[in-house]
Amino acid sequence: MTEPRTLDQLSPGQKATVKKVGGQGAVRRRLMDMGVVNGVEIELIKAAPLGDPLEFRLRGYHLSLRKNEAQQIEIN
């Protein structure tokens, strides 16, 4: 088995399904509250001009995450 793929590894325009939301505490809670839960489809739109954070689209809205936050989300 290779390392599980995480959300920060998507390239712009690519979609994936969330498999597991890692991390803990406030960050994890906030991610789930914003609809980043198992099975949701999520698309990377682009990175910020300086490379970080990243902009995603899910459930019809746009969400921005830092790379280290996106790293905690496993995808299929």
Add this chain to the structure above:
Amino acid sequence: MAAEPLTVALAGNPNVGKSTIFNALTGSYQQVGNWPGKTVEKKEGWVSIDGQRVAIVDLPGTYSLAAYSVEEIIARDFILNERPGIVVAVVDAANLERNLYLVCQILELGLPVIVALNMSDTARSRGVEIDVQKLSQQLNGTAVIETVGNRGIGIDTLKAAITRAQTARRQPSVLDYGDVIEAEIDQLQARIEADPVLAHQYRARWLAVKLLETDDDLRAHLEQMGHQPLVKSADEAIARVTASLGDDPETLITDRRYQFIGQAVGAAVTRPSQMAETPSDRADRIITHRLWGVPIFLLLMWIVFQFTANVSAPFVDWVDGVVTGPIAQWAAALLGAVGVSDTWLESLLLDGVIAGVGGVLVFVPVLLFLYLGIGLLEDSGYMARAAFVMDRVMRVIGLHGKSFLPLLIGFGCTVPAVYATRTLENERDRRVTGFLATFMSCGARLPVYVVFGAAFFGAQAGNLIFGLYLLGIGVALVTGLVMKRALYRSAPPQPFVMELPPYRMPDARTVGRQMWERTRGFVQRAFTVILGCSVAIWLLLAVPRSLNPGEFNTVEPQDSLFGSISGALAPVFAPAGFGTWEATGSLVTGGIAKEVIISTMNQVYALDAEEDASASETPTTFVEDMGSVAQSFGQAVILTGQEIVNIVPRTVNIIPGINLPEADFLGAGEASEDTSALNTMLTRAFTPLAAVAFTVFILLYVPCMAATAAMRHEFGSRWMLYQLGYTAVIAWVAAVVVYQGGLLLGIGGA
């Protein structure tokens, strides 16, 4: 029955037009304050529906009722403790799924809920059709009303629904979390219901679910109340669920809510198979573009800075002119009429009180323009992009992308900079940003650098000024790094996780309201502090060192208490090369307002022999005064227009090699104070090295009283005292290092 007061809480995600609904419901009957003990704005309004008085409370915008942010705790505590009769949940029709998550949580609290499906026109234009009836069915019969808040559509229907909801049968929504979790919920619920106090305070099922969700805030609260056994059995339940289902209940419960929402949306909403790219998406491709993103950001920040620093300036001058001119004269005339001219009372009222009032009012135009800028950035949806673009840079000193704007505004004035920190959600980021903003050299410090630069360095003055600005930024950087490392190392990481809302046309009413309410907040709170300081300084200058009552208010500055205090403090500054009572005295008044440092120096270096020109002006009538007030107001309006126009040349001129002329509508040119006499005195009183040390001290030392009042207002007294202490120490150390270092290197000494 109809007279019974009803409280309606307005809940919803940020950026869903909640304030437009609030404004449409309450009209002008509203009041803005803070939630007790918090810096989060609390808006309350009143409306009469069918003769019944209804209080509308606008809860902070939140995505959830988990208790991880201040806003969430406030919203949740209000619903739990104040038990509003009805909760109106405002949802963005174009973005139903995430919005319904909050609705779901409110429904679980068991209160009557009305869903206001806002901005349904925008959703429809994107091809999203929502079957309101079906959505209502899916949400267990919750009333769903279509609204367009900024155009007042659906507000009457919403009011009618509020009346109806009071009498409607309440059906608490029950979400089925599946056998395993439900069994645990039942057990916990039974334990909660067995305790009459708990059962009275909370809805038992809700509390049971929250315990399984590992809600830290509630757990801590319960443990405090002596319910450790309950928390412990919740922990065991969590362990059992995790063991049997392979995932923790927190995740499973959230998943289940989103599943429920997915079903509801699936049944009630039809979307076009291929979502067309919205105008907002197209705009965003340019606005946060890889190459253009940063220049566009810098340009917008620069424009907001120009608004607070330059566009407001004509009105600042106007307010200052009216207060020190006509108002002071009228007051003097009035005092003459009651027979107290030329007494200490007149002096107290004119030089202490009216000067203090003026000291507050001059900030009004600055803040109005600041809030105009911030309001437009926030309401248009750009503020989140600013954070998106800048986050990488600000993170170096442990801050959030949104910290950039307050810091930039600090170059204009520290007071609006402190208030601009409200755009940050996180309290820690807010405090650190406000702390660092004082090191951004504000506009009022510049005249001091200019006078000293001209007196000591002639053509090289620009280097001194530029160096001081850089030093301020450097000190802020180092301070930020130290605070990140030392103070906040052990703090848990704060989520950046941030919505990028669609761009939209800012709502004039919302922006205008904010400008007015927030500025009023400053005036109300700053008055006492600024007035107090102003009167205190007057008193120190009036009381003679000899304490001889005969000399009260006639004493020369050096023989007053002010003089003796300055003299006593002076030795402290000897290592920095400016240990004289005159220099110290101007630092003391500079602590009141940086812009008076030069005028104090004019006074104490005994240059006030030539009386102020204004004192010998020919007497004017009231009508003439009113005429000149109106005329100068007109001029201020014209000059403001000029400053707005001049943003263009000032911006373009940053590019080397281009030098567009600036507009000068009134042909006035730049007014400049005559300081040549002061220059001569200064070159006698300071060595060049001491002059540099002095300007370094001015750059870094305590913020003016208006900024101090703003900080106390925003961050509390304790934080304000830290700030005063830190700035005083750092300024002294820096000035001494400059002076002693210079002496060691053998430059610019005596």
